[in-house]
Amino acid sequence: MTCRMVLRAPRPRFLRSICCFGSWARQLQRQSSGSVYSSIHGFSQEEIKEKLQAFPGGSIDLLKQDSGIAVLTINNPPRMNAFSGAMMVDLEEKVTQLENWTDGKGVIVQGAAQTFCSGSDLNAVRAMSNSQDGMKMCMFMQNTLTRLLRLPLISVALVEGNALGGGAELTTACDFRLMASGSVIQFVHKHMGLVPGWGGAARLVTLVGSRNALKLLGGAVKVDSDLGVHIGLADGVLKVDLDAARAETGLQQAESWLSQYTKGPAPVIKAVKKVVLSGRELSLSDALRTEKDIFGTVWGGPANLQALASKSKHK
Numbered sequence: 001m002t003c004r005m006v007l008r009a010p011r012p013r014f015l016r017s018i019c020c021f022g023s024w025a026r027q028l029q030r031q032s033s034g035s036v037y038s039s040i041h042g043f044s045q046e047e048i049k050e051k052l053q054a055f056p057g058g059s060i061d062l063l064k065q066d067s068g069i070a071v072l073t074i075n076n077p078p079r080m081n082a083f084s085g086a087m088m089v090d091l092e093e094k095v096t097q098l099e100n101w102t103d104g105k106g107v108i109v110q111g112a113a114q115t116f117c118s119g120s121d122l123n124a125v126r127a128m129s130n131s132q133d134g135m136k137m138c139m140f141m142q143n144t145l146t147r148l149l150r151l152p153l154i155s156v157a158l159v160e161g162n163a164l165g166g167g168a169e170l171t172t173a174c175d176f177r178l179m180a181s182g183s184v185i186q187f188v189h190k191h192m193g194l195v196p197g198w199g200g201a202a203r204l205v206t207l208v209g210s211r212n213a214l215k216l217l218g219g220a221v222k223v224d225s226d227l228g229v230h231i232g233l234a235d236g237v238l239k240v241d242l243d244a245a246r247a248e249t250g251l252q253q254a255e256s257w258l259s260q261y262t263k264g265p266a267p268v269i270k271a272v273k274k275v276v277l278s279g280r281e282l283s284l285s286d287a288l289r290t291e292k293d294i295f296g297t298v299w300g301g302p303a304n305l306q307a308l309a310s311k312s313k314h315k
């Protein structure tokens with residue numbers, strides 16, 4: 001059966017190329033493979049990057065650790081970690097570095113100074129309020145956040161303080177969300193006369209279903225950790241220990257939570273993420289073929305041979 005017979009509706013170039021040219025495993029290795037928009041959509045990544053660089057401030061910091069878990073920090077405390085234009089460009093560069101991180105297994109996305117992110121820097125938003133620039137910024141951020149979600153790494157958003165607007169959207173570009181008690185995820189877009197534009201609405205629907213998504217967006221609902229867990233937006237609540245000397249930081253708790261899923265060799269963990277990603281994004285037939293290709297990358301590999309030689313039991 002040809003690829004075209006399987007498809008019911010036109011799909012993004014990324015998925016078509018997987019279907020028509022084979023292994024997604026290979027595709028995922030290629031830089032920018034997960035982007036949604038390219039020149040065929042009249043989009044120039046370089047042109048918008050130049051415009052975004054005109055709005056400086058803050059940084060995105062990447063720490064790759066020997067454990068195979070990286071920490072990506074949204075760092076702009078004077079503006080509650082709002083995204084300046086330069087930070088949007090920085091995020092894209094850090095995602096590229098993570099795509100190429102051979103030994104990586106997981107990534108934690110956090111905000112600096114105990115708060116997550118208050119969305120777009122409103123000063124940049126005001127200066128770019130013409131619709132053409134707004135659309136280009138939105139396409140740029142959709143590309144970057146889609147690539148973040150498609151990384152061959154297991155990703156966790158560590159939400160402390162507020163995740164507002166684009167900050168709420170960023171949390172949905174991770175595989176999991178852990179919320180500290182007292183933290184809030186809020187899609188405040190309606191109050192700004194907006195809807196999500198960084199892909200947050202589409203991802204929210206897949207996470208919590210269309211009815212809950214409609215409530216969260218239509219009511220600009222403040223999602224605390226209890227509500228987050230109840231509707232399936234949050235995967236865990238971080239403990240706050242009042243004895244500061246004994247307390248684990250949110251980051252330490254998030255690292256230990258994530259490490260239960262990242263034990264083992266990087267190629268195997270990457271393969272786990274890839275089979276789940278293909279199951280999430282592809283038609284069943286394409287996902288099965290992709291799973292077969294990914295299986296081929298670990299079958300007979302060092303971890304597989306070692307497990308066979310040690311006659312491991314799974315008691």
Ligand SMILES: CCCC(=O)SCCNC(=O)CCNC(=O)[C@H](O)C(C)(C)COP(=O)(O)OP(=O)(O)OC[C@H]1O[C@@H](n2cnc3c(N)ncnc32)[C@H](O)[C@@H]1OP(=O)(O)O
Pocket residue numbers: 078079080082118119120121122123125162164165166167188189192194195196197198
């Ligand atoms: C497609 C993307 C759509 C978007 O993301 S639109 C942006 C959505 N985000 C917002 O509207 C956030 C607006 N900010 C707030 O609600 C509050 O500042 C917030 C985050 C609850 C914190 O409140 P407080 O703890 O009372 O602190 P505060 O208001 O005094 O803020 C401290 C300083 O941070 C600044 N700030 C906060 N969020 C910002 C933003 N998004 N862009 C630019 N600056 C921002 C705020 O202006 C203040 O600065 P300053 O001390 O007055 O110079």
